Amino acid sequence: MKPRIAVLGCGYWGSNHIRTLASLGALQAVSDQNMARAEGFASDQDVEAIAPAELFTRKDIDAIVMALPPQFHAESAILAVENGKDVLVEKPIALTVADAERTVAAAHAAGRILMVGHVLxxxxxxxxxxxxxxxxxxxxxxxxxxxxxxxxxxxxxxxxxxxxxxxxxxxxxxxxxxxxxxxxxxxxxxxxxxxxxxxxxxxxxxxxxxxxxxxxxxxxxxxxxxxxxxxxxxxxxxxxxxxxxxxxxxxxxxxxxxxxxxxxxxxxxxxxxxxxxLTRELEHFIHCIRTREAPRTSGEEAVEVLxxxxxxxxxxx
Missing domain, CATH: 3.30.360.10 (Dihydrodipicolinate Reductase; domain 2)
Known part of the structure; x- marks a missing residue:
């Protein structure tokens, strides 16, 4: 079975993730601070809209794709991996090297996949x-x-x-x-x-x-x-x-x-x-979730970029 993936952030790039994951049969839910926006995308794709505060603890979500303003990436990714979710976080992984390194360390400690959206x-x-x-x-x-x-x-x-x-x-x-x-x-x-x-x-x-x-x-x-x-x-x-x-x-x-x-x-x-x-990137993310292989665009590489x-x-x- 394909992993059940939620998209957090329904802006321009998040909407591309939503459509692509839906086409791959892996979209479980969408989430955004603007619940009206999330509900619109959820209705379009026939999935559930979940409030961000509830998303991280949901047992029916295996992984989260994060397309947020970058100042929110680190804390959201850390919260996700600490709750047992695999994560694909958009670039940049954080706004400081220290936050990026904390994110990578948290993913390692939790044994979760951490992939960064260097899509090219x-x-x-x-x-x-x-x-x-x-x-x-x-x-x-x-x-x-x-x-x-x-x-x-x-x-x-x-x-x-x-x-x-x-x-x-x-x-x-x-x-x-x-x-x-x-x-x-x-x-x-x-x-x-x-x-x-x-x-x-x-x-x-x-x-x-x-x-x-x-x-x-x-x-x-x-x-x-x-x-x-x-x-x-x-x-x-x-x-x-x-x-x-x-x-x-x-x-x-x-x-x-x-x-x-x-x-x-x-x-x-x-x-x-x-x-x-983007399709190939998300296919790779799904592959990594299934096999537990390290992603090609890992958190460690994202730290070097930062x-x-x-x-x-x-x-x-």
Whole structure:
């Protein structure tokens, strides 16, 4: 039997979780501080609406997906695991490293699954990219850069770095397999005291370097992760149609008589199986609940993401 999962938080992203879990046959209930909103979703999906105060102790709920304002993630996740629930909490896992570490420790102590919603790790194009890297297709990875730009969304708690960068940081950590040893952040606040633009520069123990650029005041959308190896380069561009989302460039660079020379080759587009990242993420969560396997996007990784965000944050107070 599938686990009985409740969604806590019926906002924009929570509503996507609700619809997706319902399509997977795993939605048991919905919950929100605004009970009228919860009851509307419950009616649409023919499930129960449960008040948040009652949700954590319900015996007919096996797991909770949390899509709350991030300041409420840590306490809610801790309360859930202490009541025997497995948890998928949206990013960021918390607003401080200490709260994130408390959440992870609580899940371990309770023996519960704790997964974090770094949804792009489940994108078929990223999974294919990771497979190419692991197979040695790109050679030794030397540099990674990511650009996540667009207009909005604007939050009162999260700046552009904390809102947009966790997905890319999770992908970068998955590729590198290690935490950076040097982090430098730059930011610019135009609307208020929160950064609307942010750059992160990172150096890793093996010499690999990476930079990340996020913006919520950009006139065009860009969702691009570029990986530079010593054999080839690859680009995961989520704005492109499926047949062009993953490209491999086999440029060649060499020295000739003391001068650098290169050949510029057209991209080879890698076939990618189409699939919704959120559906694949929730399927993985259900799998982990059933098998008790550690999630691919674990609480421990989310702590590392939070450490990077914290180190790279620029104050504009």
């Amino acid at each position: 790790r489940f994108h078929p194009a990223f999974e294919k990219l990771k497979a190419l890297i692991d197979s040695g297709e790109l050679g030794e990875v030397r540099y990674i850069h990511s650009h996540r730009l667009g207009l909005g969304k604007f939050h009162t708690e999260n700046d552009a770095l904390w809102d947009l960068a966790p997905h890319d940081l999770s992908m970068i950590l998955a590729i590198t397999g290690q935490a950076p040893i040097e982090i430098r952040g730059e930011g610019a606040a135009l609307l208020d005291h929160l950064s609307d633009f942010a750059h992160l520069h990172m150096r890793f123990p093996n010499g690999l370097r990476s930079h990340l650029f996020t913006s919520r005041l950009n006139p065009y959308r860009e969702r691009r992760l570029t990986v530079v190896g010593n054999k080839a380069m690859a680009v995961f561009d989520d704005v492109e149609p499926w047949e062009r989302k993953l490209a491999v460039y086999r440029h060649a660079v060499w020295q000739d008589s003391g001068h650098w020379a290169f050949t510029h080759n057209e991209p080879a587009y890698v076939p990618v199986e189409q699939g919704m990242p 450490k990077i965000l914290t180190a790279g944050t620029v104050s504009h107070d």
